[in-house]
Amino acid sequence: MEAHTPEPSPPQTPAKERSSRIPGFDPExxxxxxxxxxxxxxxxxxxxxxxxxxxxxxxxxxxxYRDPERVTPPDPQAIYAPADGSLLLIDEIYEHRYLHTDCVRMAIAVSPLDVPICRSPAAGTVRYMEHVAGQYGPVSDIAAGDQNERVYMGIETAWGPIMVVQIAGPLGRRIVPQVAVGDALSAGARLGTVRFGSRTDLYLQRDVARLLVESGQHVVAGLSRIGDLVGV
The missing domain is CATH 1.10.287 (Helix Hairpins)
Known part of the structure; x- marks a missing residue:
């Protein structure tokens, strides 16, 4: 599939070079x-x-504005949490934008006091990005994944495609991607930021992984192992 890169709106432009920063905090x-x-x-x-x-x-x-340095274990069989927060739900859904198949969706609610940095669940290459304008409803509403302001990031891994979606909330309305199509990522690499509360959804092809978490569990981006690959 050919990568689709629409014209970015001003709030969603890629972040500047991460320099002049206090260790452990965002440059801003x-x-x-x-x-x-x-x-x-x-x-x-x-x-x-x-x-x-x-x-x-x-x-x-x-x-x-916390942005701690984290070292994600280099395990090619592991899938890591893409965000800090609590798992709202784990369900099955057909994903039509990038994966085009039945998927497991994991929705993570990121509170205003959670670290607001979204990270890559696995090593791979960014192949798809799309910004969709929308509302700013409560992220606890499952419909927010289809109605709120959001940025889709499709990542091609060695074992198949995955997709991470950053979803804005009532207060966190500015989504700042830190990657672009073509970027090579290690597991745990920063993908983007949404402050003051948001939601991050992860889409995995169904049956590609054995999940290690359940709804209500708190996870940490780039450190919490949320799944192991099956038959890879």
Whole structure:
């Protein structure tokens, strides 16, 4: 299938080079944390009793802009979680955009305080990307996967295609992809960011893997092993 790369809308443009960053945080956090710490120091000198306010806001910004370095185990038989959060559901559905087959869909709800970085579940090459405009309803609504603002990322692996979908929520309306069609990825590589709450859906061909998780379980992107390949 020929890769389809539509014209990106401004909010969905690929992220800039990951430089000038504080270790463990997104580059966008650098000016925010700098301003917050500066205001805290200034307030300590002028009105010490008000210093906890800018300090608390700085701590909140730090929590929302976390981007820790993670080392995903190099196991070619493993499939890893694509996002931090709780599994909303695991079901079967026909996927018509990239895989064109019956699939297992795993929907992960990412809370505002979860790390907002989506990661590749396995090594492969990005073959398909599409941004679809939509609503900003609650991600707990299963219909959000078809109605909300979202970005589809199809990845060709050594054992078959998979698809990861980042879905915006009521607050997290800005999806920032960090990959493009043709990019080669290792397992655990960063795919994109949606802050302040979102959802990530993973589509696997049915019967390609033995699942190791169940609905309601909390998973960690690039570290939680959610499945093992079958017959590969």
């Amino acid at each position: 956090a650098t000016p925010l944390l700098g301003i917050g710490l500066g205001l805290t120091g200034l307030t300590l000198g002028l009105r010490p009793r008000f210093a906890p306010l800018p300090l608390a806001l700085t701590a909140l910004a730090a929590a929302l």
